Amino acid sequence: MDIAVCIKRVPETAEAAVNIDSSEKRIVEDQLVFDINEADNYALEEALLLREKEEGEITLFTVGPEKSDEVMKMGLAKGATRGVRITPENLDSIDSYTIAKLLAEQIKEGKFDIILTGCISSDAGNSQVGVTLAELLGIPHASLVIKMELEDGNAIVQRELEGGLLEELKIKLPAVFTIQTGINEPRYASILGIKRAAQKEIKVVGHITGEGMKTEIVKMYYPPAGKMAEILEGGPDEVSGKLCEVLKGKGLL
Amino acid sequence: MTKDIYVIVEHRQENIRDITFELLTKGYELSKDRGKLNAVLLGYQNEKLVDSLKPFADTIINIEDERLKDFNAEYYQIALSSLLQEKKPFITLTGQTAFGIDFAPSLATSLDMPYTADCINVEIDNEKVLTEKQIYGGKVNSKVLLADNWGYIVSLRPGSFAPKEGELSAEVTTVPSAITEDIDYRNFVQYVEAVKGEVDITQSDIVIGIGRGIKEDKNLPLMEEFAKSIGGVLACSRPVVDAGWLPKDRQVGSSGKTVKPKLYIAVGISGAFQHVMGMKAADIIVAINKDPNAPIFTVADYGIVADLFQVIPKLNAKITEMKGA
Numbered sequence: 418m419d420i421a422v423c424i425k426r427v428p429e430t431a432e433a434a435v436n437i438d439s440s441e442k443r444i445v446e447d448q449l450v451f452d453i454n455e456a457d458n459y460a461l462e463e464a465l466l467l468r469e470k471e472e473g474e475i476t477l478f479t480v481g482p483e484k485s486d487e488v489m490k491m492g493l494a495k496g497a498t499r500g501v502r503i504t505p506e507n508l509d510s511i512d513s514y515t516i517a518k519l520l521a522e523q524i525k526e527g528k529f530d531i532i533l534t535g536c537i538s539s540d541a542g543n544s545q546v547g548v549t550l551a552e553l554l555g556i557p558h559a560s561l562v563i564k565m566e567l568e569d570g571n572a573i574v575q576r577e578l579e580g581g582l583l584e585e586l587k588i589k590l591p592a593v594f595t596i597q598t599g600i601n602e603p604r605y606a607s608i609l610g611i612k613r614a615a616q617k618e619i620k621v622v623g624h625i626t627g628e629g630m631k632t633e634i635v636k637m638y639y640p641p642a643g644k645m646a647e648i649l650e651g652g653p654d655e656v657s658g659k660l661c662e663v664l665k666g667k668g669l670l
Numbered sequence: 671m672t673k674d675i676y677v678i679v680e681h682r683q684e685n686i687r688d689i690t691f692e693l694l695t696k697g698y699e700l701s702k703d704r705g706k707l708n709a710v711l712l713g714y715q716n717e718k719l720v721d722s723l724k725p726f727a728d729t730i731i732n733i734e735d736e737r738l739k740d741f742n743a744e745y746y747q748i749a750l751s752s753l754l755q756e757k758k759p760f761i762t763l764t765g766q767t768a769f770g771i772d773f774a775p776s777l778a779t780s781l782d783m784p785y786t787a788d789c790i791n792v793e794i795d796n797e798k799v800l801t802e803k804q805i806y807g808g809k810v811n812s813k814v815l816l817a818d819n820w821g822y823i824v825s826l827r828p829g830s831f832a833p834k835e836g837e838l839s840a841e842v843t844t845v846p847s848a849i850t851e852d853i854d855y856r857n858f859v860q861y862v863e864a865v866k867g868e869v870d871i872t873q874s875d876i877v878i879g880i881g882r883g884i885k886e887d888k889n890l891p892l893m894e895e896f897a898k899s900i901g902g903v904l905a906c907s908r909p910v911v912d913a914g915w916l917p918k919d920r921q922v923g924s925s926g927k928t929v930k931p932k933l934y935i936a937v938g939i940s941g942a943f944q945h946v947m948g949m950k951a952a953d954i955i956v957a958i959n960k961d962p963n964a965p966i967f968t969v970a971d972y973g974i975v976a977d978l979f980q981v982i983p984k985l986n987a988k989i990t991e992m993k994g995a
Contacts, residue, residue, distance in 0.1 A: 544787060548743075549779050580927070634813070637811065646972055661992060
């Protein structure tokens with residue numbers, strides 16, 4: 418059972434200020450902290466769990482800059498066998514379709530039974546790469562997978578739909594699955610794992626250009642100021658008092 | 671040559687999903703002076719669904735096949751790629767939902783067609799197709815240009831367009847399904863309903879939603895105490911469920927529950943659209959978050975920009991005092 422896991426290094430922007438650079442096509446990355454994309458981390462864990470049941474190799478793939486090696490190394494420390502980093506010369510302007518194309522070119526070289534990736538990235542948020550990759554590889558897929566079991570060359574998966582409803586499918590392997598957060602509990606790398614990772618290979622695929630882009634970011638801008646909450650000002654004690662008054666006035670306390 | 675707009679109808683368990691009417695509303699605007707608005711319905715025994723769509727489109731393209739009864743991305747792709755290649759619509763709209771996410775990217779790829787996902791708007795400028803997106807968790811927007819082609823697929827984020835009343839009366843065109851053979855590589859097995867928990871968060875007048883900002887599960891008792899003192903129930907955003915701190919039936923959002931309480935207090939929730947979908951209909955929304963740029967403040971009526979661990983204990987004390995008085 419050989420598994421490919423596609424991961425991405427992304428900035429943590431949930432609690433950080435995000436600024437657009439002078440090109441108006443990118444954000445300023447200097448002040449941001451980067452980590453593995455959250456859903457990809459669950460995909461990696463799912464691969465590690467599958468391998469605990471059936472022997473095999475786990476190969477990590479990423480399309481990103483040299484700094485992506487940091488998140489690759491963390492994946493290798495957790496138990497992945499090797500990594501492949503694809504760094505196209507036009508990395509700054511490639512779209513999700515081209516990322517999938519670059520991944521497909523490398524992944525089709527190996528004979529993988531299962532290909533996993535996160536169901537969404539926290540930066541662009543397209544939920545596009547995994548499903549596109551399946552089509553380019555000519556194999557089936559299921560997106561938003563929240564439960565997964567293997568059975569005689571098939572995967573029985575549950576997809577998470579709206580309102581808590583789940584959809585159970587039987588998918589023939591090889592196949593691509595995009596993994597939803599919460600499917601498992603991602604582990605931390607052990608000290609021993611980190612030591613071992615130093616010996617593992619990260620193959621670099623460079624000197625290539627991503628071609629055939631379908632979309633292009635023309636401009637980035639800050640969301641227009643729309644409706645904004647009335648901000649209650651003051652220290653913790655003062656704002657608590659103000660909020661209580663507001664709620665009391667509305668008959669909610 | 672007319673340039674038609676296609677909307678792929680999303681339905682599940684015999685009901686048309688709300689997103690369909692949002693797509694048809696935007697589709698109608700795009701089709702004006704350009705071509706016809708077509709609702710494309712793939713299913714089996716579609717009579718009832720067809721009737722409910724009639725006021726919202728110029729044409730309903732009805733494709734019936736027993737194998738289309740329950741959604742299957744592979745069958746959808748066979749039927750739709752054949753239809754799109756033959757009819758050559760200008761823009762095909764889908765929703766950024768569990769349905770659209772699962773078939774639109776591969777359909778577009780099979781047709782070598784430009785596709786943009788999760789758009790909050792789409793416009794046509796000199797026959798160029800441009801979309802707007804929210805990226806980096808809603809902190810930045812981007813304008814995206816699609817490469818020149820005869821047709822495009824655009825997925826729209828749910829809640830981006832308020833559906834309007836339908837005033838049209840569609841004619842129905844039945845198109846034979848292009849599905850020839852049964853496939854064996856993807857089979858729909860069954861729907862699995864959500865597990866019901868002890869507390870039904872949709873029934874409470876006051877809901878306290880907690881998010882990633884509570885940091886650790888050891889802070890849960892403080893939040894439970896707050897919910898109790900204000901007379902509400904404790905609910906949460908996705909990361910809290912993912913971490914296993916609260917059960918799935920407490921999750922508010924598109925993949926969880928939709929609540930419409932009199933008061934919703936979002937504590938340590940940044941306001942990802944998936945969460946907002948589930949609570950924006952609350953009468954009064956209060957947000958407590960230390961990040962002044964958190965998108966939740968654009969949804970809330972009242973905001974407190976502060977460390978929740980400093981505010982919640984004070985708020986708890988004040989509420990207990992007021993209620994006791």
